[in-house]
Amino acid sequence: MEETTGFPALVDTCEFVYMYGMIAGKLARTFVRIAFAACMLLPFAAAQASELVMFEQAGCIYCQRWDRSVGTLYDKTDEARLLPLRRVDIRDQKMSGVVLASPVRFTPTFVVVDNGREIGRITGYSNDDAFWGLLDTFAAKLAPSSQVNRT
Structure with a gap:
């Protein structure tokens, strides 16, 4: 008989959190870059x-x-x-x-x-x-x- 524990579910949860953190980090960095570029171009637009x-x-x-x-x-x-x-x-x-x-x-x-x-x-x-x-x-x-x- 095979033992089942909550460990595989925990591994899946950790992977999900890790992946979510990676995506959120990339989105945040992209947003910061866009905001910085907009601020740099604002005087030229004016x-x-x-x-x-x-x-x-x-x-x-x-x-x-x-x-x-x-x-x-x-x-x-x-x-x-x-x-x-x-x-x-x-x-x-x-x-x-x-x-x-x-x-x-x-x-x-x-x-x-x-x-x-x-x-x-x-x-x-x-x-x-x-x-x-x-x-x-x-x-x-x-x-x-x-x-x-x-x-």
Whole structure:
């Protein structure tokens, strides 16, 4: 007479748990890889339209001056409709998703971007007239058939 024990059932259970753990581990690693790839590509997806990227840093007095003079009304202008403003810390410029002509070294620096590439740059801020004049020049490159008017 053959003895029967619960041991074969236990072996089957252990094999099932082991296989389930292997599959779950592979799925988890795949999910992490997909999430990482999505996070790496997100800045590039955001930078595909025309935009104005402001590179700034904490404590920059010229950034603060721009905020007081221009920043409070920028969102209400025609330029903002053509070039929405996106702020990036100067230390994060590699993660900005913008192909820069050269590294940004000073703040504030305003980079006019079209389809992820720099088409113009305003380095520094001296006054609002100079800023608007330079920005209008770059905006005209993007929309040559329409005049950009600030109200």
